[in-house]
Amino acid sequence: MTEPSLVVRVREHVHGFLRDLHDQGLRVPVARQRVFLRAIEAAGPRDATHLYWIGASTLTMSRADLEVYSPTFERWFGEVAARPVPDPELPDEETPAPRGKGGEAPFAATSGGEAGLAAGFAERERRPVFGPASQDDRAVLALLRRELRGAMPTVRSRRRRPSRRGPWIDVARMCRESWRGHGEIVTLRRRNRPRRQRRVLLLIDVSGSMKQHSAAYLRFAHAAVGCLDRVEVFTFGTRLTRVTGPLRAREADPAVASLSEVVLDAEAGTRIGLSLQEFLANARYVTMARGALVIVLSDGLERGDCEPMRAAVRRLSLLSHRLLWWTPLACDPAYRPVTRGMSAVLADLDAIAGVRDLRTAYEQVQTMARE
Template sequence: MAELPRGSRVFVAFAGLLRLNGFAVAPEQTTAFLSAVKLLGPRSLDDIYQAGLATLAPPPERRATYDRLFDLHFRGREAVEGPGAEDEEVVRLQEEGRGEDETPLTDETKESGLAAARNEALVARRFEQRATGDALRRFAREARSRLPRRRGHRRMRSRRGPFADLRRTLRDSVRSDGEVLRLGRLKRRPRPRKVLLLIDVSGSMKARTEDNMALGHALVQAAPHVEVFTFGTRLTRVTRPLRLKRREQALSAASHLVSDWDGGTRIGDALQAFLSVPRFAGYARGAAVIVISDGLERGDVASLRDAVARLSRRAWRLSWLTPLATGPGFRPQTEALIAIAQLVDDLESGGSTADIVTHVLSLAQRRAA
């Protein structure tokens, strides 16, 4: 068998890297990839990237994974983990301290999903195909009419409004020979309020992760201005994959984008990272912010308290839903929940999809903080 030319080995190795990560790349596609690169020159890495898209044909739901592997292979690891690259969708949290007193992420800890740790564990996760539950069907049916709204700047006709509709009044007066019989009124048109959903995907929330992600997908499909982030040891924006209409396809795309499933818990660092990116922090301004987390913080509680205070000042209303709230008489017991209890507007149950759906649909009846 003839040995490959030295210049083509890096491109053949990239096709092998894709196959190792679950991409279906046939030998004919690898040959076509080499031919496309030869045809384009190439003059830049963008030419190689476009040649790969055209010949290796990564599926749309795995485009984010393909891009990360391309950057890792052709630009080096520092290009993927540099601050400029991850600022777009993924922010890695800075590790502080030496970690001698941290609980290691053993196999038993991952299986139970009950213990909180700070260590980072980068793992892949596959979501099972499940039937849509009653709570999600109810949410999809009622969300458009019951999600919170705000007054917009545009005006609409109203029987009783604070503004006079002079245009309509003058037009109607023509029919009565210039006599004004009734003064038209206007009011501000209601618009959907922004919703920001922050989902804890750490190991201690493992049992609820799939249901919470399914709820995030239903929320993105039901409302126009929704942003969804996951956090554990990294902050990841998953709004884009959740916009896919089919839930299985959307969750599959999100599973390849998020890399810290079932890992450590550093809530304060995640919220600080969210607020440090201006584009991300803008999503919270005037929004109904919903945090789904058990509050088992393994980082600095003072950092968590400061981040929640800043987030509360930006939000229209801040709700913290935790599986630990098992009843109406719930009193926070963990250090983190005690620290933020006075800063959040709602500290309620998040132990089931039905509880979360009921709370989200009731936000419109609650007053602004």
């Protein structure tokens, strides 16, 4: 670094700057924060402008991110010589990274550089394309259909059924049989309340940050709808969509492909709290969650105020039999639910598990069967 004053400002203010970005609505994952700090050490920014471009390359992924990042940076490190001017014709999630001299990025981010790896606010309609399942996926789907029923929790039915053993005498049945035996009761008949599968509710995140996992989650949902008795499936990104009907098709690939006509908020922004509140505002949907096994398949990267998400998850926890959160991030042994959204709902979850594809989903089903 050539400016001694910049050395002092970076050393004293960089962590406060990152916290301020978070407070302003630009919630940068810890992995990208590490990339930013390592980039400062590796590149040794010459001045505030150089530091600005390092941060823009590593901490932002869209035009909306830049609109938050630029004024926040200038508050902490002063004005810069050249700020990016995004092309207004480009959609929000596809704004290219800032370029330096010769058209090259001053520092290439090693995390989060692809579209669909960050949560956002953008709401736009698009028809997602879900490709066919691989041969390995089809094999895992067959295993899932065989194991799912035995892994689901059960509850005693409210209706009494004829049974060989049971605490209730089946008087009506014995009277009917006695007519054939001239009034003699030959066999003592009983009734019992058999066990039946609890309702299952799947809430699947199809936002941009879950782009790589949505197809696998929907195929898992298709397997559940096909082999379980009472299953309801909803997707959410920026809105809530019920997809149980299309998933009743017999074949997995056509069923999942048909969702491109129904799920119009896929690969866009993330509004977990508002989507769950929309679910809970519908009395019919609330009935689906009452006493059910509820599984939320999401990375939990909420944007904006996390209070709606916390309140909605709290109510879901009170309504359901068990509330599980399956996230691809938990597949990393070093994962800790320390983001604002996940830390806010952690106390209301029965379990957090790592699920990123059908194979890891099958492993979780096996774990549920052993519990």
